[in-house]
Amino acid sequence: MDIVVLVKQVPDTESLVQIAGDGVSIKKEEIKWVMNPYDELAVEEALRIREAKGGSVTVVSVGPQKAQETIRTALAMGADKGLHVHDPLAEGSDALATAKLLAAAVKGLAFDLIICGQRGVDEDNYQVGAAVAEFLNIPQISLVNKAEVLDGRIRCHRVVEGGTVVVEAPLPALFTTQRGLNEPRYASLPGIMKAKKKPLEVKTVAELGLDPAAVGAAGRKVLIQALRLPPERKAVRMIRAETPAATAAELVRILHTEAKLI
């Protein structure tokens, strides 16, 4: 089984995200950058499948120079090799353009299965996995919390509102991760040392054979006009009553007569 994992470097979810001076991007300096948590699940699942079935795990990422840290993290967890799409022409890509870059990069690799996060927890687009599958003309199964590789097929438990649907697709296929799939391992110290020597190839937009006008800031179809902070709530109103019963009565009164929610 040759498995490709798509990863992205994103701000840690505990980070405070601030808007930059241009009003359309975020301040990148004071942020702790990590592997997208859903991609950690993808790397872990790929490693488990390789451990069970043999084969290889290749990690692919699009991003600035710094994104190589995330590829190295995946290599330290145990992936075999990395591919970094790194090109100023690719910067500022939206989700669709990112998927074009990733699909072009993956096309040059031998693969039976692609695993990626259901979404990046930065822009929350939920888009790249499905678009890569479309561009490669392979089936996709999203939001998977259990996957079994069968003979030439993959069987995935897909989490939907109010339940789970078990879906099968022939390989090659792509699936995206949901929490519950596994518990990602930490990179061990020997793993981190080994990762430094693992192959990590860098490709440009031209090397991928893509039209520069279709990717990067130039290729964006979704244009960010403004970023803003969510509307502030009014100051909290504390209920201070003598007893739990009186507190509850006051809350229910507010919700019933003022907010009209009960």
Added chain:
Amino acid sequence: MANGVVAITEQRDGAFRKVSYEVVSEGRRIADALSCNLTAVVVGSGVEALAGEIQAFGADAVLVLDDPGLADYRTDAYANGVAAALAPHAPAVVVIGATAQGKDLAARLAARWDAGLAMDCTAVAVQGGAITCTRPMFGGKIFADVTIKGAPQVIALRPNVMPIQRVARSAVVETPPVQLGSVKTTVVEKQMDTGGKVELTEAEVIVSGGRGTGGNFGPLEELAAALGGAVGASRSAVDEGWRKHSDQVGQTGRVVSPALYIACGISGAIQHLAGMSTSKVIVAINKDAEAPIFAKADVGIVGDIFQVVPEISAAVRKIKS
């Protein structure tokens, strides 16, 4: 020339999901602002009867894709069927619900159309023919106003946000032959919750618990039942194994916008707040008066959830009876 608004609805077992009414209602508002027609798309097997129901929300035309191969959602079957049916329409705008199904389908279709997609939008504004969509990013820590270049503009709407509006129309109902194309995926099993549990993203009320519950969600379940709501959980409660992953509210879990969110024994980590900040009214109950959750709440109670929550349930039942 691209023209018209298309609203893709979602049904399960022959009944519309609530988001369908929201999507058609919002589609109507966009179509009115653009002075064009709204076509609602119904997809499934044995769903022809649903065409009548959706007209009441303002569709000028209803396109029914009815085929046994569309009985259960499969990305390839739905994407092929919808793309083929919409090809002659060349819509300017496609709206869809940002559900598990809608997000998956929207992303696949947008790639097929080489179209821009604004995912999980909480507001849509039309001015002078230009559409601006507002979408939370970073789990709601930042809101982005975005426009989409080209056509169709694909807009996925966050469930439970857009108002439902009845606008009676008598729509033209079309049932074109369904072209499924090559379908490789199969649904082998469905394990659905039974017992009429309210789904988290559709719930009007969510009672959520964190570390402060110590794993005892009984009083929260009782309050949720009294309010006709659903029970959610913080990441720590899920990490402790007290609740399922699918109950987790937060940046790495479900993003919810109920009318009322009651946080019980949740301290209010940034990543949790990100998942519930678009709730209309937030109530926080916590023993620790310094808990960050109070800064994001509308109403706060400093107290023991095991004393306060059962009293709230009793008071709710009293007012409802």
